[in-house]
Every structure is written in structure tokens, then in C-alpha cells.
Amino acid sequence: MKEIVHITEAFGGGVLSMLTQLSNRAAAAGVGVTILHSMRPETPANFEKLFHPAVKFKHVSMCREVHLKNDWAGVRDLVRALRECDPQVVHLHSSKAGVLGRVAARIAAPRARVFYSPHGLAFLRRDVSAAKQFAYLTFERIAARMGGTIVACSTSELREIETKVYAPRARMIENGVNVDEILPRVEKRNGELVIGMSGRASYQKNHEAFAKLASNLQGPSIEFLWIGGNADEVPAENTGAVTCSGWVTRERALELTSELDVYVQTSRWEGMPIALIEAQVAGIPAVVTDVVGNRDVVQHGVTGFVAKSIEDMEGYLVRLRDSPDLRARMGTAARVSASKRFSMETIFRQWLSMYEFGSEKPSREPLGTNEVASYETSSDSQF
Template identity: 80%
Template sequence: MKEIVHITEAFGGGVLSMLTQLSNRAAAAGVSVTILHSIRPESPVNFSKLFHPAVRLVHVDMCRDVHPVKDWTGLWDLVRALRHCDPSVVHLHSSKAGVLGRAAACIATPDARIFYSPHGLSFLRRDVSPAKQLAYLNFERIAARMGGVIVACSASELHEIESKVNPRSAVLIENGVNVSEIPPRIEKDDDRIVIGMSGRASYQKNHEAFASLATTLQTPNVGFSWIGGNPDELPVEARSAVKCSGWVTRDRALELTAQLDVYVQTSRWEGMPIALIEAQVAGIPAVVTDVVGNRDVVKHGVTGFVATSIEEMGAYIARLRDDPALRARMGAAARHAASARFSMDTIFRQWLSIYETGSGKPVREPLGANEVASYEARPDSQF
């Protein structure tokens, strides 16, 4: 490969995590890597320090929401930036880059192999109107006609893509983590239990639900921890029930995650959450909402529980809270399964293979017909 160019407007969170891992490994292997990126409020100030010295970072202004004038400007800025590169691969991350990036690549680098990772489908957003959801779906359908391979990060995301977007080519490569960087859950000498979540305050992450669970389930020996949150982002009645770390580095977030006994993910929608994967690799049983991404990571009844309502989440959390043997058994199962399944060593080899071949052939065999229910939401799900 001559050069890999990554393009993203969503320069933060799980997208940034995957970008650093893919680009750093490629750069270390001697591949030229350029990242065309925007800046979001959640983008870390010191983001350049996260990347291999050989990775070239180029700022291109793109906006998250639909804005005809800014989108037109962003498109031609991408075209100019791509013409300064000579990529054999253009990898687009998140929905805005998926649309603008495919158009720009068709204009500037028509011979490059194009891959698009949604990292959470925009038409699944619950913070916009049904009309906007339909508009986002139509944008995805139009962009899919421009070519390239859509790469889903979870089986349920792939199911949504194939059933609603109807792309020419779609494959599955799950998100991965550097397993060796993730500290295992810390064994405690006392009987105090810590239940926690990790992530920013947002409608998507649904931190209000976590706060509600904390006020309902806390006891003198059970504490709730919000890694990345601030007290003023909580309802007043929940501030005494939840300990907030404030913004922390990723290394510190992993240290705090290792102190948890139960991990909770209350998201309204996802792609495949990195923080949840990290918690499972650490050996922490998880209770998650039954949405795209969450239900793919957690094996219900084995490495945690997948809940269809907040009330059901509360019941599952209480069950784990009150049963040390169950926590230990599920935690051990989570660590064993997740460490093998989500190892970035394996995931990166899958990416290199598809980068080099440009093949639309699934990197993993698709789920069998009898497994569809494992990633489709149950009919009674409230999420």
C-alpha cells in the first residue's frame, strides 16, 4: 500500500480510539498514514500525542449536522487535501465523513479503495425527529451508490445496514482493543461493591438512567461511579449517590474501570462501544441496554445481562450486587471471551487483509439463521 488516508469529522470517543490503533499499527509497519480530521468539543487537547510520530494529521473543517454551505466547503477542502496525497486506501469514519468523503474520493482519488465505518448509524439516533432519521437513512443510501465497502463494527449494525441501506458491499470487522493495555479487575479485601459506567454526558449515553439506577439501588456498601462525568451533569437528587471522576485520560479511565465490580451501559444507540469491550476484557460483568452494539458485546446470561427496560436493568444489577459467585463467574467468562474475540492483533490483521484486497467478501462468516435473534432487539425492548 502506498498510503492510507483516514477521514473523520467525529474526532473523539470510540472513533478516535479505533483511529489511533489502526493508524499507529500501520505507521509502525512502515505504511504512510494521513488523517484528515475535524475538531469536536470532546476531542482531547493533546490528541497529537496519541499518534505515532509518522502519522500525518491534517485539519479539515466539517460540521456534524447537515449544513449545505459548510458541507459544500468541507467537500472541496477534502478534495484538495486528497489530491495532495496518493492513497491506495481511503477509510472514512462516521456518517458525515461517509457522505462527504466518498464524494471527495470519487473526485480526487477515483482509483483508491474506499471503506466506510459508520461507528454507529446516524439513522438510529433517538435525539432527532423521525423526519431527520429518514433523511439520514436516505443520505446513507445515496452515499452507498457511490461505491466502496461499508464495514460494520457489530453484527447488529451489519444487519441494519444490509436490511435498510441495501449497499453494494458490506462486511463485518468488530472493534478491537489492545488487550495488554487493559488492567484486570482489582480483587478487593472488603465487601464494598462499586457499580459504574464510563462516558460523557449525552442523550446517547443516557446518563440520566444510570443516575436513576444509582438512587434506587445504592446501599451503605454499594457505590456508583461515573467515569468521565461531573456532578453538575447529574439530577440534584442523584449527586449524593454517584461519585464522578470528571474528565480523565484514557489510562486513568482504565484504572478506574478496573475498580468496578459491575459495569453498566445505558446507551440509547451504539455502534460497538469501546468502553464496554474494555470492561469485559478487564473481567467485569456488564448489564447493558438491548440496542445495536451493546447486545453484540455481552453474551446474555454468560458475561452479563442484556436488558429491555430500565426496570429490568435494575433487577439484573441487584442480582449481580447480591451474588458474589455470579459476579466472579460472569467476570471470568467475560475476560476469557473478550480477550480473544476483541484482540486488536487479530482485528488489525483483518483490516490489513481487506485494505490490501479491497474485497467485499465478509472477513468473518455471517451469523447463521438460527443466530439472528442474538442481535435483533426483542419485541418488548423499550430502547
């Protein structure tokens, strides 16, 4: 394997984190790595410094939403860039690159092995109409017939792909983190409890629910910390209930995460959130919404709780607030389990094996009727 080309429109957040890990490890192993990317508001200004010096970059114009003229221009740019790179492997990240990249790869790199990581399926978005959700699902179904292997990052995401996209080839490799760089949870002696979330203000992350929880549970010895949030983004009715760090570097975000006693993930949809994985590796019990990705990271009743409503979340937070022993037990279980399961050392070996040998068969048998029915019922959260 001489050259891997990664393509992404969603160049930020969890996608950037996974791209950094995969690219740096491949480049350090002597593999050529090129990243064809667009820019988003959340893309760091100095993103090149996050990568191995051998990693190459090329800007390609892609937009998040469907736009016929811009999308065809994006395909032309990708075709041009792929012909210059002549890759053996093309790895597509997130939905827009997943569609445009497979079209371009079929034209410009027909012999390359193509892999597509959704990092959160677009048709699960709750901020668009039902018509748009169906359109995104239709695009996924059409693109799946153009070749390549879809690689889900969680069991729940794989189920969605198998039962709704009907992809001929689908596998699952979970997201990973560099365990050595995750700071363990800091033991406090002052009796104060810190409950936190991490992420930008967005409909997906549902920071309003976090602020509501903070208002309902605020007290003299409890703090709700929003890592990455700004005070003017907190709903007016919850002003004063949440402490905001503002934008921070990744290193500072990890430091602040290590100071939490409980981690909260209020997302309306996910792929498999890196910040949640990092919190579990740090040894922090989590209370999360019952959506794709969240439910795959947290072992309900063991490393935290998976909630179907904000009322359930509040109840679970009260249990953890009132029981230091429960927090300690779940935190220890989270660190032991997550440090082994989500180690990037293991995850990268799985990706390297797939890059080298490709994939012609699903990772497991398709879901049976009973399992599908059970899953559809359990996924109906109230957020």
C-alpha cells in the same frame, strides 16, 4: 500499499480510539498514514501525542449536522487534500465523513479502495426527529451507491446496513483494544461493591438512567461511580447517589474501570462501545441496554446481562449485587472471551488484509426474512 488516508469528522471518543490503534500499527509497519479530521469538544488538546510520530494530520472543516453550504465546503477541502495525498486506501469514519468522503474520493481518488466505518449509524439516533432519521437513512443509501465498502463493527450494525441501507458491499470487522494495556479487575477485601459506567454526559449515553439506578439501589456498602462525569451533570433528584470522577485521562479511566465490580452501559444507541469492551477484557460483568453494539459485546447470561428496560437492568444488578459467585463466574468468562475476541492484534490483521485486497462481496449472505423479523422484534428496547 503506500498510503492510507483516514477521514473523520467525529474526532474523539471511540472513533479516536480505533483511529489511534489502526494508524499506529500501520505506521509502525512502514505504511504512510494521513488523517484528515475536524475538531470536536471531546477531541483531546494533545491528540498528536497519541499517535506514531510518522502519522500526518490535516485539519478539514466538517460539521456534524447537515448544512448544505458547509458540507460543500468540506467536500472541496477533502478533494484538495486527497489530491495531495494520492492514497491507495481511503478509510472513512462516522456518518458525516462517510457521505462527504465518498463524494470527495470519487472525484479526487477514483482508483483508491474506499472503506466506510459508521461507528454507530446516524439514522439510529434517538435525539432527532423521525424526519431527520429518514433523511440520514436516505443519505446512507445514496452514498452506498457511490462505491466503497461499508464495514460494520458489530453483527447488529451489519444487519441494519443490509436490511435498511441495502448496501451493495458490506462486511463486518469488530472493534478491538490493546489487550495488554487493560488492567484486570482489582479484587477487594472490604466487602464494598462498586458499580460504574464510563462516558460523557449525553442523550446517547443516557447517564440519567444510570443515576436513577444509583438512587434506587444505593446502600451503605455500594457505590455508583461515573467515570468521566461531573457532579453538576447528575440530575438534581439523584444528587448524592452517584460519585463522579470528572474528566480523567485514558490511563486513569482504565485504572478506575479496573476497580469496578459491575459495569453498566445505559446507551440509547451505539456502534460497538470501546469502554464496554475494555470492561469485559478487564474481567467485569456488565449490565447493558438491548441496543446495537451492546448486545453484540455482552453474552447474555454468560458475561453479563442484556436488558430491555431500566426495570430489567435493576433486577440484573440486584442479582449481581447479591451473588459474589455469579460476579466472579461472569467476570472470568468475560475476560477469557473478550481478550481473545477483541484483541487488536487480530482485528488489525483483518483490516490490513482488507486494505490490501479490497472487498467486492458481502462478508456473508443477506439476512433471510425470518431472521430479519426476529431481529426487528428483539431490538425494541424501552430506553
